[in-house]
Amino acid sequence: MRISFRSRLLLLFISLAGGVLLATLIAVTFATEKQAELTVERELAVSERVLGELLKRRGEQLEQAAQVLADDFGFREAVASGEQATLVSAMVNHGDRIGTQLMALYSVDGEELASTHALPTGTDFSALRGVRLIDGELFQLITVPVRAPDVIAYATLGFIIDDQLADALKQLTNTDLTFFDSQGQRVLASSLKQPLQQELLTAAGQDQLTAWLEEQELAGHLSTFNAIELLVSTSRLDATQAFQNLRTQYLGFGFATLLVALVLAIATARYFNQPLARLTQAAEALRRGRYDAPLNLKRQDEFGQLGATFDTMREAIADREQRIVYQLEHDLLTSLPNRESFYKNLQQRLTARQSGVMLVLNIMRFRALNDRLGQSFGDQVLQHVAKRLREVFAADCFVARLASDEFVVLCDTAAEEQLGASLKTLQRTRWHVGEASYRLEFRAGTVRFPEYGAEVDVLLRRAQLAAQLARAEKQLLASYQQGSDESYLRRLQILQALPDAIASRKLQLHYQPKIDCTTGRVVGTEALIRWQHEQLGVIRPDEFIPLAEQSGDILRVTRWVCEAALNQQQYWLEQGVDVQMSVNLSALDLQSDDFVQFIATELDKRHLDAFKLTLEVTESAVMADLEKAQQRLRELRELGCKIALDDYGTGYASLAQLKHLPLDKLKLDQSFIRGLNSNESDRIIVQSTLTLAHQLHLHTVAEGVEEEAAWLLLQKMGCDTLQGYYFSRPLVAVEFEQWLINEAPKFNVKEKKAFNDD
Template identity: 40%
Template sequence: MRITSLRSKLVVIFVLVLSLLALASGFATLNTMKRDSQTQARQILTVANKVLRQALDNRAEQLSDSVSLLAADFAFRRAVATAEQETIESVLQNHGSRIDASLMLLLSPAGDLLVSSDTTLSIADIAPLFQQTRGNSNSTVADIVSLAGQPYQLVLAPVKAPALIAWVGMGFPLDTPLAENIKSITALDISFVTRQHSGVQLKSSTLDQAHQQLLPALVPQLIAQADTAIINAEQDYISVALPLDKLQQLWALQHLPNQRWLASYQQFRQQLLLIFSAALAVALLVAIVFARSITQPLNTLSQFASRIGQGQADSAPTISGNDEVALLSRTLSTMQQDIRQREQQLLFNAEHDSLTSCYNRTAAERLLQPWLSLQDGCLIQLNIQQFKNINDVLGFSNGDQLLQQLAQRLNQLHPAAELIARLGADEFVLLYSSPKATVQVQQLLQQLLGGFLLQRSVINLKLRAGVFNFSAGAATVNDALRRVNIALDNARQMPAGIAFYQQGQDESHQRELTLIHDLPLALQNGQFYVVYQPKVDIQQQHCHSAEALIRWQHPQLGFIAPDQFIALAEHAGCIGLITDWMLRQVISQAAVWWQQGLHLQIAVNLSVFDLLNPSLTDTIQQLLQQQQLPAAALALEVTESAIMHDADTVIQQLSQLRALGISLAIDDFGTGQSSLAYLKQLPVHEVKIDRAFVKDIEHNANDALIVRATTQLAHSLGFSLTAEGLEHQAGLALLQQCGCDKVQGYYFAKPLQAAQFAQWLNQFNADSRPWFNTETIA
């Protein structure tokens, strides 16, 4: 039956605990008493063993004295010396009768049996004891031996006249009378057994016939644990085994009846059961009364706790006293108040940022929905320029203080915002009930740009602002937050750091997300392809190199300009996929051309992320080996900005590539920073001057001057120079005059697919005069 009420549980627990305690106490007491009784029983057996050993020792001493006295008798020695058989037997019989010895015998010095009172004895029976006389002809030898199947306590003494002439012996049997005699002394039963190869044999015992029949099966265990008292369930005795002879073939077993030590144990156990029954009855009565006094007020408090759970605001029941139940009543009342406070705190924490106490993103999304649905307004998203650097330099704790101070200023803005929320990191969003213009946003930012005090230092911030002016019902919360975030991204490119969301930017953003999503699959399904633009040696008027350019024809969005998807791939961290694909395509195509006899050098552009990849060199080397293409067939172009990102790592990577035999070029030279400072350290072969200085060179003298100076600088440093972006023949003439080595541009050819490029190359190398002698070919 299942117990559900507290009163019943208290009664059961009280009775159960008392029962367990009583059982544990009784169990421990009975076990202790049982161990003590067993210990006493073992002590009794130990004493009995000592008594048995002493009795046997006394008999051995009596035998030794008698035998020694006989061996020293002059008449006996003379009879032995003269071999008077009748005299010897008479003397042996007389001496044996004096001490009630059952066995008298005489042995020759060699151990032959001369005289024996037991005609059934043979020399083989005496041999074990006679062996002990070897080297000991001056003293008696005593032991217990089995003679003709009967255990005897036997003593041999030397007979000398004066030399050893014989051995005389006397013995007592270990039989039932001896066992009864010892039992009368120790009050314990005793058994004599022999252990031979054929097994264990019981010789005599004081046990009754039934227990004698069970004894042989228990003897091996008793002998194996000699001198140890053993209790066996099949016997009503505690038994112990004692070896009697030196060869341990004869054993005495003493038995103590169990009833002698179990009687007091059983009587005490009955008394404990009576005491336990009485205590249990009293405990049951007390438990019922005690449980009733507790459960009544607890029921009242339980009903009050149920009302607390339902949110009812009533007062706690009054329970007098200072006991635990009264304390529980006061605790429930305090808990009711604490729960109300905690609910308010939890509601606040669920919708507020723990650092700035502004609304969090979850609350902002909930609170923005009615504003976006019912009226016009403006969302402004702010973030701090270079906030990561502030954390790195000043530490995160100071960065947190800065965010807290900024949140305080946001709450003090005039006009005040309808909603201020921290979206995460250093980004905050403000909600205004009317659209804002650029001037108004600038005025708001101006209130936030004053110095911030951190560790007694003044920090001036630069803020960016993305602004989204919305109309009622024109956007969901998700749309509004996405659009204001797009405006903030655009603000990063604005000098003033302010940008408004413009219609269509959302679609552009979605387009960029689509391109990032589709790019990995497009590399696999053939949307990308490679085109090649020749790099013409204008000094030799020959073409033996080209630049490989990647193109993407999207099935839905059409042609995607490289500068669009390359930048997206770099931001998304998947530029490595494009580079791997490009290297495989270009090296494979170059290998085909080399097999056809077109020994071209094809250049591939690398981004800064490629140069920071430690496995780039190994990857390129493996691709060249797979296609059996010499390293001279491949050229790599890097921009100045890529080098400036991590100059030491990039220079080390370029050195490894140069060691393979790959040609290296600096692309877009002249548009980066510190180009001259790093140019002398770079392990490159070629400098490519940016098209910004080439496309209008025939009309701009400054461009011509820059190209000429750059060419001279490159040549002085041992580099070749390639000019990009040539579109007119007039510009070609100026580039020749400046000393440029190679020219790349639409004048010679637009980027062509592999088959078209091979056709153009064969035509150009066969006759290049039209490009150098005719007017512009657009």
């Protein structure tokens, strides 16, 4: 490989300067680090000596003070005579004068005569001195004999060793002192900050003190005083700051030297830099996307060869860039412009204030066609549709593929009237794929711009809403009308507000009573969720529950409902109201692995019987994952909870599946109950369902009872429990309690009069 002169010159200068700088830096670093370590060790050693000397001086002072007390004639007389009041008075007065915190007097036999602290039993008081742990505090003790003239007692005095003393020592030694008990996990006295004290205890308890010191960038010596550990520590950073400054200054000097060498090398090679500058300019033009400017560097040396190679590379990049741009802006399967091109084209029209119409087109049941006949067949269908779209729409219309089977067409206002005719032509087309012929069905929606929007995303959403309307009404084409997306925006607002409503407990439970069909007694209640929003007003459960299931928030909603309902049930039980509580579950709840444990925990927390909780599930929730639903319901039933199948008759559970579900109750949907008095078919369905349920040993519940005639009929048919507005609408807890007192007794009868068909 040939290296140019400029490169060799720059390399020589930089290598020489860098080599010298690196060697010197290594030497300086090694020397300063070694000296810094010696400095740290010296500081710690000096600190330990100062501490030892200070404790020694304090011990001498303490011993002199203790000796003064022991030599006091009145004190000795009090000791000899055993006058407790005189002893205490003398010890307190003397302690106040010398500032000691611990004073104790023990007889020669070890009997306590007077003491401010409880000294350990079994202690040899004649030798009690030094640093000791007394009543959870650290003291420096001294003990002197009291003679009269023989030894008649031992007097012990002690100064406390606390954070104040540690801070004072830190001012003298510039190091932190920490007295601690690693076994008892206590810091007795320390000048360290509070968080570091707790971390020190944790590290010492795990025999990781050395690692902790390194992590905190500390150096320390550990010693022991009568089972009390002392850590003398100092910051490595503070101790080595001077050496760090030295290294920083040297680095600055070295980089300055390196910079001078680099400037000298550049100045020397500048004369040879012209071809490199031209190459750099050509490379910059290439980076900016200019591929039409040849370099033409006519030289016979290596720069000339580099120029020729560069031109060849420029031509190859230009060709590849064109292919990449095409692929970025077009759908590779259909060769139509893609979503990116559509956004760009529509944005240009909006910026230029052009008016026009957007059409979004979908192929009906394309996914089923793709799954049934294969991916390759579906790709061919999309290619044929794309080709036909280009043919049937005007040449000035922009046709693009958005995703999967969704296409979009942009036309000016003049072409809007032709859209319907073009779509009908497309609808009548027979599609030949291989040797087979197929007929496809389309649904399309249109929106005019800028009349109904000046943003790409808004217009696209509104066109898609119109296409959804066409699908719902089974029309080929539907146009967006003002206000059509209000329901969409409301759903979006509900989705955004729901997490906060759950977290802030802005949801509310209402309770609807359940009545024994025979006696009219209240036997239970169903907890029904309600939501009153500040801006959106009343949000019905059938409006936000499906959205919560889509977003996954239904798991949190159900758990909140369970907690609130069980809290209310517990309160009512304490007030003497014993009712069965019913709570509704969703399909996602039945698929949650920890839901059974959650219910068990909540029941146990409130000391509630599981059989007093009924969990209601709909047929659709069970059928979402039948196998897992059966397993989860079986686990809940084994826990003791009652399981009810809600809205029976409106879903798609077969009798065979019903037989294998672990159920206790069957709830008849209100659509059969409301017409019970006037519709013979409803009566036949209800009677047969009740008979079937009883043969399967299932308790039956009829919801939607709104008149007494329905009650009488259901009683005659053998229904077990009733629920509906005839008895009460869903009530808040306080209103429910009032209803129990004022209204419930009206329905409490031994047996309703038999229903008279005449």
